[in-house]
Amino acid sequence: MSQPSSPVAVFVYGTLKQGQRNFEVSRRAGWVRSERAWLEGFQIYHLPRASERPYSYPAIVAGEGRVWGEVQYFADLEAALVPLDALEDAGREYERVEVEARRPDGGAVRVWTYVYPSLEAVRRVNGVLCPGGDWSDPA
Known part of the structure; x- marks a missing residue:
C-alpha cells in the first residue's frame, strides 16, 4: 500500500x-516558480478593509465551488513556511491545511493552503463571496 504524498x-x-502586495514575502521565502491551479470544494470571500485589517484580502472556507490561485514552489518548503505562516497568522486567523490542487494539464499536486476557520467567522468580518472563485485586490 502506497503512502499518501506530502505537500510539495x-x-x-x-x-x-504574483503581482499582489505580499508576493515579496514569497520571493524572500525562496520562491522558485508558480503555476496556475485551483482547489475544489472551497469558496473564496473578500474580506474588506477594516480597523483590524489595514488592507483587504481573501479567505477560503470549505464549501461547494472552486477557488483559483497558483501553486508556489520554494527552494526549501519547510523554511518558506515560517514567514508564510507568520503572514497568515497561522493558528490564529488562518489554519494551514493539506489539500490537493488541480492543474490545467489534469494533474494534481499535494500542497499546503491557508483556510479561514468557518463561514460564520467570514460573516463576522463582513466577508463577501467572490463570484467565479477568483480574487483580486480591488483597491
Missing part, C-alpha cells in the same frame, strides 16, 4: 500571488 508546495489565492 503552497497554494495561494490572494495577496501572496
Whole structure:
C-alpha cells in the first residue's frame, strides 16, 4: 500500500500571488516558480478593509465551488513556511491545511493552503463571496 504524498508546495489565492502586495514575502521565502491551479470544494470571500485589517484580502472556507490561485514552489518548503505562516497568522486567523490542487494539464499536486476557520467567522468580518472563485485586490 502506497503512502499518501506530502505537500510539495503552497497554494495561494490572494495577496501572496504574483503581482499582489505580499508576493515579496514569497520571493524572500525562496520562491522558485508558480503555476496556475485551483482547489475544489472551497469558496473564496473578500474580506474588506477594516480597523483590524489595514488592507483587504481573501479567505477560503470549505464549501461547494472552486477557488483559483497558483501553486508556489520554494527552494526549501519547510523554511518558506515560517514567514508564510507568520503572514497568515497561522493558528490564529488562518489554519494551514493539506489539500490537493488541480492543474490545467489534469494533474494534481499535494500542497499546503491557508483556510479561514468557518463561514460564520467570514460573516463576522463582513466577508463577501467572490463570484467565479477568483480574487483580486480591488483597491
